Amino acid sequence: QVQLQESGPGLVKPSETLSLTCTVSGYSISSDYYWGWIRQPPGKGLEWIGSIYHSGSTYYNPSLKSRVTISVDTSKNQFSLKLRSVSAADTAAYYCARGNRIDYWGQGTLVTVSS
Amino acid sequence: EIVMTQSPATLSVSPGERATLSCRASQSVSSNLAWYQQKPGQAPRLLIYGASTRATGIPARFSGSGSGTEFTLTISSLQSEDFAIYYCQQYNNWPLTFGGGTKVQIK
Numbered sequence: 001q002v003q004l005q006e007s008g009p010g011l012v013k014p015s016e017t018l019s020l021t022c023t024v025s026g027y028s029i030s031s032d033y034y035w036g037w038i039r040q041p042p043g044k045g046l047e048w049i050g051s052i053y054h055s056g057s058t059y060y061n062p063s064l065k066s067r068v069t070i071s072v073d074t075s076k077n078q079f080s081l082k083l084r085s086v087s088a089a090d091t092a093a094y095y096c097a098r099g100n101r102i103d104y105w106g107q108g109t110l111v112t113v114s115s
Numbered sequence: 116e117i118v119m120t121q122s123p124a125t126l127s128v129s130p131g132e133r134a135t136l137s138c139r140a141s142q143s144v145s146s147n148l149a150w151y152q153q154k155p156g157q158a159p160r161l162l163i164y165g166a167s168t169r170a171t172g173i174p175a176r177f178s179g180s181g182s183g184t185e186f187t188l189t190i191s192s193l194q195s196e197d198f199a200i201y202y203c204q205q206y207n208n209w210p211l212t213f214g215g216g217t218k219v220q221i222k
């Protein structure tokens with residue numbers, strides 16, 4: 001059974017970098033699919049952040065592209081998100097996910113940006 | 116970027132009744148359209164992909180239709196567990212984009 005699990009700090013200071021890792025079990029990232037990050041501010045809708053293929057090919061949301069890097073570590077079956085220069089507007093639940101039509105989601109992790 | 120617009124924002128329905136949710140794309144996405152259900156405190160769950168194909172384990176009361184720019188999610192007879200927020204999402208083009216959601220609440 002495919003499972004995704006986000007990990008990383010739940011609190012980040014303004015202007016710093018948000019870093020999250022998604023660990024995948026039950027499926028090899030190297031096999032197929034794009035692997036992505038989606039976020040959801042409290043009480044609001046879903047926003048796609050970006051996706052990566054195991055080859056390293058990436059696509060990003062244009063509104064976040066200047067601040068986002070997504071990377072993959074196939075040896076650990078993980079992929080990661082870095083979001084630089086965060087502000088309170090980046091406070092959200094962050095989900096990792098499989099595919100462009102997303103069939104598997106992590107449980108989500110709430111990241112709060114506050115001093 | 117393709118803008119996805121869902122209507123209505125809120126739908127009040129009695130249990131056992133039919134619910135019809137709409138999703139419109141700002142340009143054609145062919146049939147590359149998915150629907151998700153999200154309950155409070157949970158990750159979204161894939162219901163429909165390819166505009167009309169039910170995902171694994173999704174009950175037959177959920178059906179999707181449409182292609183191009185106009186899509187519909189129908190819940191034929193609402194059960195108590197169906198009261199939730201529903202999102203559409205296009206995966207025809209990068210960037211992937213979601214609609215703003217429709218909240219289905221008890222009437």
